[in-house]
Amino acid sequence: MTSRTRARWTSAAIIVGTLILIASIAGTFWVQQGRIDIGAARYDNLSAKYDRLFTQYSRLYGDCAESTNCEPTAPAPEAIPGPQGSAGAAGPAGRDATDAQIAAAVRDYCDARLGCAGTPGIGTPGRDGTDGKDGKDGQTIVGPPGATGATGATGATGETGAPGPAGADGQPPLSWTYTDALGIQYSCTRTDPFDPTAPTYSCAPTPIGDQQ
Incomplete structure (x- = not known):
């Protein structure tokens, strides 16, 4: 038998064993649940019978007490508490809520209550504070003049201008x-x-x- 075949048989055995365990647990649960249901039905039947008898006894006791020629010798009808049932088995521990669940719960809670806004305060307004003192004017500090920059290069000769108007005619000598x-x-x-x-x-x- 090869190792692969052995691994398959091992996996199959584990699966079969798991299924048998689950079936056994489920069967035990259903048997126990059936016993609980039978016991609960018996208790309900006996409780109904007790309620009917107690109602009849209370009615007879009241009729005797109201009659002039009847004096009750039995104790007054009072509800007698039954024996306390045994505590059930403790359930599994619950998981803590995550941060996201807590945030969602707080958000839903505040949305239903107008954003969790508190009631306005009733205190009296405080007094106005006194005006502060005027600040002093700052001093303007003029720094020393900077060094004179080097003379720039001579610019290119501009274009020749247009001829000016003709001068006035000359005068003969005096x-x-x-x-x-x-x-x-x-x-x-x-x-x-x-x-x-x-x-x-x-x-x-x-x-x-x-x-x-």
Whole structure:
């Protein structure tokens, strides 16, 4: 028999054993539950019979007490508590709620109560505080001037500008002198009236004292 076949037989045996154990536990549970149901039915039957007898006894006792020619000698009807049943088996310990479950429960609780907002306080408002003192003006500190930067490079020559308008026409001289071939110097001055467009002069020998 190979190891693989052995592993299969082992797995099958484990599964069969588990199924048998589960069936045994389930059978025991159903048998026990059947006994509990039978006992509960018996108790309910006896309790119903007791209730009927107690009701009849209470009615007879009341009729005798109200009658003029009947005096009850039996004790007054009182409910007698039955024996206390035995405590059931303790159930398995419950699991603690997770953080997510707690947060969800708190959120649902607060949603149903308007966000868990508390009632407004009733205290009186506090007094206004006193105004603080005015702060002092800060001092403006002027730093030393920075060093002069280096002279920038000369820019490129700009384009030649357009020619300016023509200047005003020149005026003839006010006076002028000349010397003739004989060495006599003459002084010429403008005539009156003088027309710059057609200037005329009158010339006369310069006095000897004024010659240059």
